[in-house]
Amino acid sequence: MLSTVPLPRPRPGWHHLPEVTTEAVAARLAEAGPAVRHLRVFADPGRSAPLPGSLTAPAPSLTALHDAAYLVLQRAYDDLGAAGSSIVVLLLGAFDGGAPHPYTGLFSGLLKTAHLERADALGYALFTSTTDPVRAVARAEEESAAERTFPVVFDLDGVRSGYRLTEEPNDLTGGAPAVLGRDSVVVVAGGARGITAEVVKAVAEHFRPRLYVLGSNALDTYPPETFTGNDEEFAARRAGYIKAELAKRDGRTVADINRAFDRLINARDARRNLERMAEHSGADRVTYLACDMRDAAAVDAAIGRVLAEQGGIDLLVNAAGLQRSGLIKDKSFAEFTSIRDLKVDAYRNLKRALRAAPPRLWCNFGSLLGYFGQLGEADYAAANDFLAAAAVHQSATTATEEFTIGWTLWEGVGMGANELTKAYYERAGSYSGMAIAEGVQHFVQELHAPVRRPSVVHLGEAEEATVEKFYPGYLIAAPAPAAAPGFYLRRLVSRDAGSVVFECPFDLHTDGYLRHHTVRGEATLPGTFVTELAAEAARYLVPGKKVIAFEDLRFEHFLRVYRDVRSGPRRIRAELDGTPGETTVVRVLITEDVVAPGGRVLIRDRVHFRARVVLADAFPAAPRWEAWESGAETPVPDPYHQPGAPVSLTGPFVSTTDTRIHPKGKRARYAPDLPAGDPVWPRFTVPCVLLDGLARVGVLDLVDGHLVPVAAPLSIRRIDLYEETSDHALATAGEVIDLYATPPGFDLAAEQISNRFVAARPDGRMLLQMKDLRATLIGYIDARTGEAVPADRAGREAARP
Template structure:
């Protein structure tokens, strides 16, 4: 079977059946996976049909919660010396004074503050000239603080759409143009990690809704349009990983010293931070299902009328149909497409675009026209839209409800206002489902101002119209369709994230206002993950989501989730995150763990209430050298050695004062390939055995989108103390046959490893039984400087796997890749290996090893002391895989 492999996926598919032959991978139902860390005992796989049915019925639900995020008492990290742009409003005396104070504070740190009036950032060209001037005068720009959104403004909703458009242009548009102008610096061209801080007042959501219950005024989200800044910054952090970003929302104007502190800590934790009553807060996503006591009786009945924007097509249509089936309510569907007409007989039964095009071409020719491709595609698009609207109306009718369709561009405030006024005279509208929206994805640096505002206005303006022209006191339910792109950020979706973060904050404001007025309308901002087969997800986008560990929502489960939110009591959180992804599995009551461990630093790590540990890890091939220098068939692949360290680090957090002594029963079930620059994975550690002298943990790496089985699993043992050094097995003698290549030529001809992994200094010898080499243990190239304090040095473990490849190439001309490890014992002398004069690896192969499989044992010896002893390293491959060599 190995002779046919052509790619890394082919390799993994062939290897997989040989991994742990007597066991299959762990199967954990999705509902269990949300509540506890995953067990990696012998599993029973779910039948595909059962697994699929569960996926269709279940749409995971999470809420966003503020948690304390106090900074350590240590001094503010040193700022890079250079110029910092300070963006402020000249007509705001408070901002002008703060800008002056910041300039003074920066000067004491050998930095220069360069005040920039926000009005001067009126478009990209102006911003580029301003930045170029700062480069010339100051010798370079190393950071900025954006202050334009900390001043007071007219409170929502006492602002019309034109005013909000102007405020978004001034506050968020200026940031867009500044980011575009600073692209060179944000990519790290000046050698420093660019520091970017965006400060806002009244633009965040960092308090729970209890304030209103206590009779206190809740001032959260009083300027909801400022949420756009948070959405844009979170996307910028993903598009420029070399830079350090933070967006901080305050409940009152901050001091210069506090802003300098946040600037210094930018990039050292969460991107989005808030201050409430002097307390520093971050936001976490916590899994929280709706309990029966949280539900209200069904609000919507046959007597109700629901206004649905964007409701005749896509995911909103699916939800509208399900609501009609559940309630019998009348649905008013509003969309940009023309009002539907009955479809012609000649196309009604035709499904495929190819056949439909043929009919349209024939129509054009019959009328004497020359078919033009552009007009043909427009006609096809209109035909399919007309069909989908007709099908939606028919489905609602068949489900027991009633429906009408109205054509209107809801992003046109005047047109939508006229429609709402007309509808109000005909109907008592008691429900809102706002699903209208567009995407025009592009990287921030390539985004036009027109497109940026078009995406935001299409999402935000309809809500402003609804608040102004409908009787809110009659509403029973208002569902705002938002997106996970807003809360998490997403490459290429800066405008869409900005729009949805505004929507989330409008939802919070509505909840506060409704509660203050003593009303009972249920308001929810549903932050959807991507849907399968509906909505704004193309096949390519769907593939990218799945590759990054983000699962897709099945329509049945998504519709059920929306109905459940409509039923939820009005005190339930406004912003909920719906869908499978790396954000799942953190129950309420979990605590965030801060760590300086090399791979988990800056990742989201939590201790769950049952004591288990969960880490949500982003693998980014552009920012992590351990991926950049491990390329197979054109794609970065997570090395088994790095996966081992990742699992070990997660287990180590359980008992920080103990030592890792062993890693056992490590199995690779599926390789972690990063085909689209980054990918999300989840690491879970659960205690298996505990005593005064020993703590054993089962650890697994999962793809968040597919929790049926792990990608990797192992058992990690911790002890209070470990032996200083191990011993060589009796009879292990040096290999004496000279190796046919130098280490340099071996990397050039037979190995695929990039510079960060090229650790072999010299190959001392080899034979049929083994291979010996002297190595370099300096692993600083794998991670950011100063963060190479490994527990199990992945460079050393990967070198053992490299030596197995060199052994198989020299003896059989095959390439064998590692897929399992029986036992790795670690000794205390490992911590001193970097100071050793000589480190050698002795690798010996079991007699049944050959050209397609091997089982190897290895000793890593530093200045005569064994620092690692490896038993049962297994690998598999053949000559076809030789092609992956560099």
């Protein structure tokens, strides 16, 4: 275990490293024995890197932990790749202001790459808000048994979540006010070459701002002949240059001199790019400042000059960076730290220099490799994921408008100009090679986006295929506006023109709300939630239409989610029923395989739920409901809210109030109480908590004057919807919704069913209505005592004289 959390006293097998070096880590691992099969990285960034200070100054203990983790991964590379091994990162106190701590990105980038390179090991990172080490370790142990399509998981106040990508078109065809102009001041760190220079040249052409370009190459130190002749002629000088430099006998190797000549070529490229910028902004309006972005004093001086001359900055582009591929086992520690630290130090130094005068817009150039990791990119992924996490945190907790663009490979420039890198990715088919014009267009669109997201990536077909190879089902499980898979459609199994199959693994982290809905003590999906599952599947199959009704719903087996027993995923099958038209019907089936402990399938595709979903272009007009006059009403407690009920509801499922019996039937008021900030409820598209409460209103009755039935649904003939809404939307709006059920009495289990349930607004407009619900009686609650009474015992008591 590697840790920065202070411990009361050392324990056997734990070692303190006064200094993190390759030799020190190797020595400690040698003491641990012949094989290191499990790595645990444990820290509290809130204590090790307190904010905001750690964004403007080094965080030495957390950086040292990151170093040590890399060195252990490198030294124990083979053992940590064996089956049965594991790599786990646990950061507690990992949230600040409700957003992940920026340094979570440093560790998630490393973990994702290690996860890809050591694919046979169990690998994941858990970032939790708790600061209690015992609770944090318990959560990490629970997470080890959870289903994941992505190896990074967040736990904020007990709510398990993860990052998802949402496809968001950024169409500016309608026009948008320019965010830059001739009076704007733009500062670009690392902007004289590569993709950044291409972007800045376009900015100069279109907006003509005052430009300051910061680069590591001191261009004014080169002799004038460096910048003469064409590129081909200059490249031909390499052999003569090497020969002349070797003759100086100053100890440099051929490799050293080759790199020096490469810097000459880079200097020529930078000078040419600066001249192109000056052609548009003006020769006296483009200033190049030589600046080592890793040097805080140098960055202070450069930014200080800009602020002294201009007073402020409109756009800062932070694009400093290096990239050299190499697997963890092969890359030297010095190279790892130099690549990682350039981006991290540049960001911190810029934050420090601009702490009193932040720019109007702050754009970090990150990488797709940071979001997903990549073989051979542990340092680059860690640094870029840090930039993405920092932008998310700053956008959430400060007034700074900051965003990080996760670029893919550009064609012929930047990483794409390196022939070895380009050839490697072309052979692998990993990245599509974005054209320069397309990349420039994406940048300009991000500047002018109506809603600017703090973390953005660009995916083409090749990138999507790579992500699917790395993390099967991850992109499919992410919501997308065009054909949103939805909350329950977590892994696409198959798809054709007329059908689709998804898998949905349930667990009490992702589906923690089910802890509040139990049947005989076990977390159980409410029957009415089949409407959400079915609606999501139907809309995926028939995008662009509204779900206006559900027909022939059948509830055949409880869908339970056990705390300590893992079960296989449920399958959600959707199939067109007939030919699509103005009204389209989709059949939906939710099943699971019943599997013996040894893995043998006992029952294949046992059915939980069936339903037919009706879709159309628009909702029908809402009928009107005439409110019942107040009068001879009898208050009746909702039996499901009693602690002894066989079906017990707490938390968000306590959704009704003022339950009572009326001469015409039963009635209540919908009172949603959804947790603020809960990430689950905003993703639902059907008001299924309302439907659950509405069904319970139909159960209200008094048997023998004091027994209230508790029942479970068996079927519903039809549910009609008259608008697109959800429990989250209704709770946010706060409008009064009344619930009605007819006829009087408890007829849900009768042989012939004829009942009606309505949810209506105060003016009588119906939100929805439900017809012909059949249920099975489970038991009773004694309204006088709140105690549960079995169904057969109640019958015997009612028969007494």
